[in-house]
Amino acid sequence: MDNNLTSLSLALESHERGDNKYRNSSTQLPLPTSPINENSNCRFDAACLNPPYCEKTVYSEDDDDYDSYEKLSYDTAQKLFAQISHKDPMVRRAGLDILSRSIFQWIRNADNIDQTPQSNTPSPNEKVENSHQLESCRKMNGHHEEPSKIVKQALASLLRLSIRCPFQEVRFECSQLLCELQGENVDIPTVVKGDVSRYIPNSQINPVDTDDEQTYTLYEESFIHNCRLEHMVMVMALHPQYLQQFLDTNYHLLQSKGALPFQYRSYIAIMAAARHRCTYLVHLMEAHFLLQGGDREWLRGLNHVPAKLRALSTLNKLLAHRPWLVTPNHIKELVDGDATCRWQHPELAQAIVLLCHFHGLAVFCHATGINLEIDHETAHAFHYKSTQPSPNSSPSSGSTSPNYGRVSPIIDNIWDDEADSFPAFTKGFEQTGDVEVLMERMKKLQEEEEEVTREEMNRRFEKEKDEASHGLIPGTNSPVGGAAYFARYVVDPDFSYQEFAKRDVAAEIPTFREQDYNWSDHACLVVRKFNSDVADLLDMKFNTAYNLTYKTLASKDNVDTTSLRRAVWMYVHCMYGIMYDDYNYGEVNQLLERPLKLFIKTASCFPEKTTRKVYDGFWKQFRHSEKVHVTIMIMESRLQVGLLYGMRALTDYLRDS
Structure with missing residues (x-):
């Protein structure tokens, strides 16, 4: 750690005496404003509420294992932070009490191991003792990990919990603990960017x-x-x-x-x-x-x-x-x-x-431009600040960051992959999203059922597929970065989407016809054969996404959006070569404006190329919640595409084996 060992030792002594002005033994942590209602319709019964990976065992100062929580290791920190997410307020409180003591001990241990004294050359015995301590820590955490990294990650988790936790007492206690640490000249993290999304305020x-x-x-x-x-x-x-x-x-x-x-x-x-x-x-x-x-x-x-x-x-x-x-x-x-x-x-x-x-x-x-979680190493920064915050200051419980110290403007902009020119991104896009025109087209489609032959259906599908491959090509890659990092988890990292209409050996890969293999009659049954619960949940999720409606469109009420939602779903399937014989693909061109098509294609085929420019380019008169609604449909439609192809291959293998 970068701080002075004496400051850390004094902070620990002050904390253990209980004389810190931010905490004392008589202080009662506030209860959550809205505790979990045990009688509410939760997804599972109470016995299932705790994840199997987080044993979430209750520890208190009376337990024999209490002192083990002061050991400096990733496992220790993970188990303790898991306890803080327990559904029982008393269990969370016990975890917070242990954390408040352990964090000081972790900092002191890390400082003892990481720092080399500038004077007073240690004796041979001291060298051996320090060597054993360092080796013990490395065995617990992996040879490539340093104790200071564990502490910094724990502090980053504290910062996240002080902002992104639904339980009031956890936010309060984590905030006060960070204030206490800063008051003792401990280098604590500050939020680089507090936004949940880059696109949605x-x-x-x-x-x-x-x-x-x-x-x-x-x-x-x-x-x-x-x-x-x-x-x-x-x-x-x-x-x-x-x-x-x-x-x-x-x-x-x-x-x-x-x-x-x-x-x-x-x-x-x-x-x-x-x-x-x-x-x-x-x-x-x-x-x-x-x-x-x-x-x-x-x-x-x-x-x-x-x-x-x-x-x-x-x-x-x-x-x-x-x-x-x-x-x-x-x-x-x-x-x-x-x-x-x-x-x-x-x-x-x-x-x-x-x-x-x-x-x-x-x-x-x-x-949807989801920003990295606050505890990601690029989402916060460690900046020592001598100015001590007011003891009554606490982070907002919403989406903003706590004011532990002003972050450097240079650091503050590291996420702005498209700088501060949000309004400029709409330039170059045609003025679109006319609600009245869209409503009129949907109404016309509902009132006038067009008689279309099978041949014409096929022709319109092929036309839509070809237009998607020629007219809507996303631009340059967005600055996602970290290509080498992702490469460790994949093979052939440059392999990407290819237009279905331009696929190789097209004659050997015919159009996927929904009437021959679909989700409800085929793929769902294969999933159910191996896990009925997951099959049912997927089926319900597909239906919810497909049928979700508030009967609104921008500022208009009592609007039937069925045809619009269907067009989005069908367009995604069309780009992956899946055809519905009973769908008139002419509706896609009538209901989906070009910028919306660009967004759908980019998100579903080249998601890493999605930018704020693409997101902001469609439906300018619509609410962000409506754009998220469209994105949910794209995600679910894309999920179904993968399951249809994957489960069809599994079905054919099982049939032939």
Whole structure:
């Protein structure tokens, strides 16, 4: 650490005496403003509310294991922060009490190990003792980790909890603990950028202490299950009905019963997110992987994981970018291959669902501009400030950052991949989004049922597919960065989407006809064969996304948006070669303006290229919540595309084997 050892020692002594002005033994932590209602309709019963990876054992000062929480290790910190996300307020309070003592001890231990005295050369005995201490710490944390890194990550987690936690007492206590540390000249982190999204203003997103009861309950449940309130969840919360379905499904995929070990599931999620270069999701799932007890060595890349996981790389590549290339032979190689790489049928079915789920989720995160979580190393900065904050100051419970110290303007702009020229990004786009025109077109389609022959249906599908491949090509890559980092988790990192209309050996890869293989009658049944709960949850989530409506359009009420929602869904499927014989593809051109088509194609086919320019270019008269609604439909439609191709290949393999 960069601070003076004497300051840290004095801070620890002051804390242990209990004479710090920010905390004393008689102070009662405030209870949450809205505690979990045990009688509410939670997704699962109380016994299932705690994730299996976070044992969330209750520790107090009376326990024999209490002192073990003062040991400096990643495992120690992870278990303690997991306890703070417990559903029981008393358990959280016990965890906060232990954390408040342990953090000072961790800082002192890290300082003792990391710093070399400038004078007084240590004696041979002291050298041996320090060497043993350092070796012990390295054994606990991995040879490549330094104690100061553990402490900095713990402080970053404190900062995140002081801002992004739905429980008031956790926000309050973490905030006061950071104030106390800063008051003792400890270098604490400050937020680089406090926005949840790069595209959506914080004012449009429900804060963590929202008055909306349904949203607040979902925030609580998400925090309890995942040990954090994720930015993507806060954006999805613009549509609580959908968020409920998403959280149910995501929980079952990662933390409920299934054929795959929990660590495998999180690592597969990392592999899937890396294909679309989604920094946010990769970081999130790396943290999830470690919380589940995953081997930190695996995060060095595919060369450090079991051969069985590496064997998924080709399937991951194809499902992410060109799913029409997936064949029964790919399934056969995984099921009948080398013994060290062999997958059982239930395992492979679950892996396909996981890959497709996180490919779709990467689409959502890119398309809505989700910012990195506050505890990501680039989302906060350590800047020592001598000015002590007021003891009564505490971070906002919403989406803004606490004022522990003014962050350098240079640091403050490191996220602005498109600088501060937000209004300028609309230049060059045609003036679009005329609500009256769109409503008139939808009304006309509903009133006039056009008689179209089968041949004409086919012609319109081919026309729409060709136009999508020639007229809507995303521009340059957005500055996602970190290509080398993502490369560790994937093979053939330059492999990307190819226009279905321009696919190689087109004659051998015909159009995928929905009447021959669809979700309800075929793919869903395959998933249900191996995991009925996941199949049902996916089916409900698809239906919720497809049918979700508030009967509004911009400022208009009582509007039937069925045809518009259907056009978005069908357009995504069309770009991946899936045709519905009973759909008139002429509706796509009538209802989807060109900038909206560009957004849909970029998000679904090249999600890492989505920029604020593309996001801001469509539906300028519409609310952000309506744009998020469109993005949810794109994500779910894209997920279904992957499942259709993946499960069809599995079905054909099972039939022929």
